[in-house]
Amino acid sequence: MxxxxxxxxxxxxxxxxxxxxxxxxxxxxxxxxxxxxxxxxxxxxxPSTKFRVDGDKLYMTGLISSLTPGQLKKLIDENPEIKTIVLEHIDGSLDDASNFPMGKYVREKGLNTYLNSDSEVSSGGTDFFLSGVNRTIEEGAYLGVHSWEGMGDGDPIEAKDIPKEDPQHRANAEYINYMLGSEDFYWYTIYAAPADGMHQMTKDEILKYKVATKIIKN
The missing domain is CATH 1.10.287 (Helix Hairpins)
Known part of the structure; x- marks a missing residue:
């Protein structure tokens, strides 16, 4: 035909x-x-974030996107026994406009965050880890931080090169201050590694900036 x-x-x-x-x-x-x-x-x-519930723990892996807060809230509503969010492999966040409010939601719910010895968490995942009331890290876990790129006169510019008083810093700095009671950790991250790089935090750095409330030796 x-x-x-x-x-x-x-x-x-x-x-x-x-x-x-x-x-x-x-x-x-x-x-x-x-x-x-x-x-x-x-x-x-x-949806790029995967979850599974096991007892009072909610395991989380993947990229954080604008869809993630809805997934998280639904699971917490359906499983009120959840006390701790275990971050397994979180490469970062595609949407800080969603990540920061989600972190504040977790803090307001009084939940804890936890990294296993084989956890690998970076960038926006590290920001989200800060949301726990109690933040526990097993030795061996990878926790990565880096800078970000903003705009300067129409061209991309590293955050460390943007004047400290510039409004572009405010969302990140205010989130860190809300979680840790100080902006110090934020200013440390933008010098730790360039936007296209990553710095693995040492135990001393984790303790210095109060990123974890407890580190467990294996």
């Missing part, structure tokens, strides 16, 4: 093929396109 395709349909298919091809090339070679795609997919399409 012969199928007839109209001119408009042919044009549409041609444009679609061209778009897919162009996007594929851009995604492969352009870091900005990769980041934008990652944010769109995990913030609005596919």
């Amino acid at each position: 012969k199928i007839l395709i109209g001119l408009k349909t042919k044009i549409f298919i041609g444009i679609l093929v061209l778009f897919i091809g162009t996007f594929s090339i851009a995604y492969r070679y352009n870091r900005t396109v990769q980041i934008i795609t990652l944010v769109l997919v995990h913030n609005y399409i596919y």
